[in-house]
Amino acid sequence: MQGAADRLVEAGAAGVQFRVARGDEAFVVTSGIAELGTDRPVPDDGRFRISCITKPFVSVVVLQLVAEGRIVLDDTVESYLPGLLPHGEKITIRNLMQHTSGLYNYSDSFQKPGDRFLRDRYKHYEPTDLIAIAAAKPLEFEPGSKFAYCNTNYFIIGLLIEKVTGRSYRTEITERVLEPLRLTETVLPGDDPNIPGPHARGYMQIGGEAVDVTLMNPSEAGCAGEIISTTRDLDTFFSALFSGKLLNEPEFTEMTTPLPPEMIENLPMGIGYGLGIMKLQNDNDLDLWGHGAGIPGYATLAATTRDLSARVQLSFTIGDKDFGPEAEEAVIRGVNVALCS
Secondary structure, eight states, X not given: OHHHHHHHHHTTEEEEEEEEEETTEEEEEEEEBSSTTSOOBOOTTOBEEOGGGHXXXXXXXXXXXXXXXXXXXTSBHHHHSTTXXXXXXXXXXXXXXXXXXXXXXXXXXXXXXXXHHHHHTTOOOOHHHHHHHXXXXXXXXXXXXXXXXXXXXXXXXXXXXXXXXXXXXXXXXXXXXXXXXXXTTOBOOTTOOOOOSXXXXXXXXXXXXXXXXXXXXXXGTHHHHOOEEOHHHHHHHHHHHHTTSSSOHHHHHHHTOOOXXXXXXXOTTXXXXXXXXXXXXXXXXXXXXXXXXXXXXXXXXXXXXXXXXXXXXXXXXXXXXXXXXXXXXXXXXXXXXXXHO
């Protein structure tokens, strides 16, 4: 595992954390540095932005509300949030959770050179304003007909949770997931640009230079990707999810029933998508589930076999090198070493 972590640094990461767990035993391997220009090592309990791994947390809340009879997966967005979307009568809650809504991904409009990030890094974004970017576009395909990963979907889900509970998705995640599991290293920061506790710093290539992008207002990611956590807390969360502590069997089955592979395009490491969670490819044909994620400065992957016999959480920071295909190959190699050795 140390060799796998070192190879990821060679491929372009600044710093790496690999947590590997088998049963009740776990160890952490680190490589690289926590801050460019220093020799400060990556903390093995470092916090990081988990970005899109926020989605499994959100999905657990929705599926608990399904079990309580407060949400029906095949009801439409229009029935809960009338007038929010021009095609809300065509799009179901299930479509949102499995990324088959056909909505434009608002974050595609943010994929611009780094100077845009530097200008807006502390800006607050209202969910309704980001949803409006997508609502102003035509549907990209008929809802339910294909898969296309879309962060807009989960901003709508955040509004759905607030509508049916009268409380924010942050409060619901905190009281339904973080507090029961004692995930004390996991936070929903809202507009706070800081990463609390020990952490490695993340960078972005802007104008040919590595610019520190550790601080940012994560409202740009919101319900689709704002959470900060640790490898230890992610292991606790996924272990609880797959051991039946968070969902009843019917809702867990809904969550882990993947779309057929022929519907999936452009999902790195993913060979299927359920409700806020991916079925992941691996060398040993394991029944592997989890989620990958990326946000300025940070990339993350969390994976577990369905029976919890092998689990891995990976976080790495982007440094001062170009991050190309060899880096993705290094991630895949490292995960396979962790799971299959």
